[in-house]
Amino acid sequence: MSTHIIEERKEHREQQARVTMPDLEPEAVEMLIMRINALKRQRNAVILAHNYQVPEIFDRVADVTGDSLELARRAADSHADLIVVCGVHFMAETAKLLNPDRTVLIPDPEAGCSLADSITAGDVRQLRRRYPGLPVVTYVNTPAEVKAESDICCTSGNAVAVVESLGVDRVILIPDRHLAEWVAGETSVEIVRWRGSCEVHEQFDPGQIRAYRQRTPGGVVIAHPECPRAVLDEADVVGSTAGMIRYLEEHHPAQAALITEASMTDNLRSRFPRTAFETVEPVCPYMKRITLTKIVQALEKTQFRVEIPAEIAARARRSVERMLEVGRGGSK
Ligand code: 13P
Ligand code: SF4
Numbered sequence: 625m626s627t628h629i630i631e632e633r634k635e636h637r638e639q640q641a642r643v644t645m646p647d648l649e650p651e652a653v654e655m656l657i658m659r660i661n662a663l664k665r666q667r668n669a670v671i672l673a674h675n676y677q678v679p680e681i682f683d684r685v686a687d688v689t690g691d692s693l694e695l696a697r698r699a700a701d702s703h704a705d706l707i708v709v710c711g712v713h714f715m716a717e718t719a720k721l722l723n724p725d726r727t728v729l730i731p732d733p734e735a736g737c738s739l740a741d742s743i744t745a746g747d748v749r750q751l752r753r754r755y756p757g758l759p760v761v762t763y764v765n766t767p768a769e770v771k772a773e774s775d776i777c778c779t780s781g782n783a784v785a786v787v788e789s790l791g792v793d794r795v796i797l798i799p800d801r802h803l804a805e806w807v808a809g810e811t812s813v814e815i816v817r818w819r820g821s822c823e824v825h826e827q828f829d830p831g832q833i834r835a836y837r838q839r840t841p842g843g844v845v846i847a848h849p850e851c852p853r854a855v856l857d858e859a860d861v862v863g864s865t866a867g868m869i870r871y872l873e874e875h876h877p878a879q880a881a882l883i884t885e886a887s888m889t890d891n892l893r894s895r896f897p898r899t900a901f902e903t904v905e906p907v908c909p910y911m912k913r914i915t916l917t918k919i920v921q922a923l924e925k926t927q928f929r930v931e932i933p934a935e936i937a938a939r940a941r942r943s944v945e946r947m948l949e950v951g952r953g954g955s956k
Contacts, residue, residue, distance in 0.1 A: 648916075653680055656916035660685045663923035670704035671919070672719065674711035675865040676885040676911040681710050683891070685919065691866035692718075692764050693779040697948065699723060708922055709930075710914045712737045717768045720930040721941040731918035733928040735910045739765040739850075742820030743799040748773035751796055755816055760796045761787055762943065763803060765822075768932045770799075771940035777947040780849050781864035784810045789950045802826075806849040806856055825850035827906040828883050833858040836881050836902055843879035843902065846871055851883055859883060872896050885911065 648656075657680065664671065664685075672695050673686035682689055688698045692715060699707060699719035707728045709716035714737055716730040748760060748770055762774035763783070771777055778786035778797075784807055787795055795813055797804040799820030808815040828851050836843060846868045847859035856862050861871055868882055872892065881902035882889050889901045921927065932940070 653916065656920055657684045659920050660916065660923065663920065667706050667923055668704055669706035669708055669923060670702055671708045671710060672699060672715075674715060674911065675869075675891060676887045676908055677710050677891075677914060678887055678912070679890050679894075680916060681914065681919070682887070683894070685916070686710065689891075691779065691781055691864045693781040693864065694866055695719070696722065696764065696779070696944065700948065702726070706923070706926070708919065710919065711735070712740070712765075712908075712910045713930075714740045714765055714767060716930045717932060717940075718764060718944055720932055721768065721771075721937055721944050724937060724941075727926065728930045729922045729926065730928055730930055731915070731922040732913040735913040737765050737910055738823040739763065739800050739820050740767055740770075743770055743818055745769040745773045747818070748798065751798070751816075751818070755794075755796055758794055758796050758816065759790050759792060760798065761790070762798055763800050764944070764947075766799060768936050768940040771943045772936045773939075774798075774943045775946070776950070777943045779864060779947075781866055782947065782950060783807050783849070786947055786950050787811055787813050787815070800850055802852050802856075803849045805853050806862060822850040824885055824906045824908045825855075825883075826852060828852070828855045828904075830854045830858045833881070833883065840879050840881075840900075840902065843881055844871075844875070844877040845881045845883060847883035855883060868892075872899060887911070 670687045671685055672688045673681050675691060695715055696718045700722040702723060707719050707723060707726055709719050709730050712735045713730060716728055720728040759775040762771055762777050764777050764779050776786055787807055788811055793814060796816040797807060798818040801817045801819055801821055804815050804817035825848055833845055845859045846861045847856050849862050865888055877899055879900045885908045886904050886906060889904055893901055
C-alpha cells in the first residue's frame with residue numbers, strides 16, 4: 625500500500641475520532657521520517673517538539689524537545705530560517721513572539737488547548753477592573769491577546785518563582801484554577817484565580833493513584849500541577865514535564881507513575897530503561913493533531929504560518945520576555 629493511501633486512511637480516522645496515535649505501517653513511518661529529516665536540511669529548519677508529542681516525532685525528527693519553558697527558551701536562541709513547532713498553537717505563538725523576523729510554522733493550526741480557550745483578553749481587562757493594581761500573571765497556555773493584557777507570563781516550571789519575583793502580597797494567576805491552587809499552597813503570596821482547566825489532567829482521580837500504590841508498593845508518583853488538588857495531594861512529587869524528567873534523572877526510581885498526558889510516559893520508557901512506568905490513559909487530542917504527514921506538508925508548503933498582529937505581539941512579547949528573565953534561575 626502506498627504511503628499516500630495509508631496516510632489518507634489515517635487522516636479519515638483522525639477526522640472521525642479526533643484522538644489518534646500513529647498507526648502507520650513501519651515502512652511508511654520510516655519514509656516520512658527520512659523525508660522530514662531531508663527537508664529540514666534543505667530548508668534550514670529546526671523542529672521544536674513538546675514532551676507530549678508521539679515518540680516518532682519526539683525521538684526521530686525533533687531537534688529540540690522540552691516543556692513549555694524549555695521550548696520558549698530554545699525558540700529565543702534559534703538561528704534557523706524556519707521554526708516548526710510540534711506542539712499546540714500557543715507554543716507556536718510563543719516561538720513567533722520571540723522570533724518576529726523568522727517564519728514559524730505549526731503543522732496543524734487546529735492544535736489548540738482547553739486552557740487557552742478558557743479566557744479572553746476582555747476577561748483579563750474585567751479582572752483588572754475588579755482587582756485594581758494587582759499584577760496579572762498569565763500561564764503560557766493562553767493566546768497572544770491574553771498575554772498582551774498581562775504583566776508577566778509563567779509556565780508550570782516557574783510559576784512559583786514568577787509569582788514571588790513580583791514582590792507583592794497578592795497576584796492574579798490565570799487561567800488554570802488547579803495550577804493556581806497548587807501555587808497558592810507553595811507560596812505566602814495570595815493568589816486570585818480564574819476558572820480554566822485542562823481537559824486532559826482533569827481526567828485523573830485520586831483513587832487511581834491509591835490503586836497504583838497498592839499494586840506497586842514503592843512506586844513513585846509524579847503529578848503535573850494542572851491536575852486537581854485531590855490528585856496532587858496523593859502524589860510524591862509535583863512538577864512540570866521537564867521537572868518530571870529531572871526527577872527521574874536524579875533518582876532513577878525502580879517504578880514510577882507519571883500523572884500527565886500519555887505520550888510523556890511513552891517517550892521516557894526508552895530513555896529510562898531501568899524504571900518500570902505505569903501506563904496512563906489520557907491523551908491530549910490537540911497535541912495529537914500533529915502527525916508526521918502534516919510535518920512533511922508544513923516543510924514542503926511552508927504552512928501554516930503563525931502571524932500575530934504587531935501591536936498585540938509587542939505587548940505579549942514583553943510578558944514572555946519578563947518571564948524568561950525570572951526563569952534564568954532555573955525551573956522547578
Ligand atoms: P509543561 O510546560 O509542563 O510541559 O506543560 C504544558 C502543558 O500543556 C501541560 O498540559
Ligand atoms: Fe492544553 Fe491540557 Fe493539552 Fe496541555 S494537555 S495542551 S493544557 S489541553
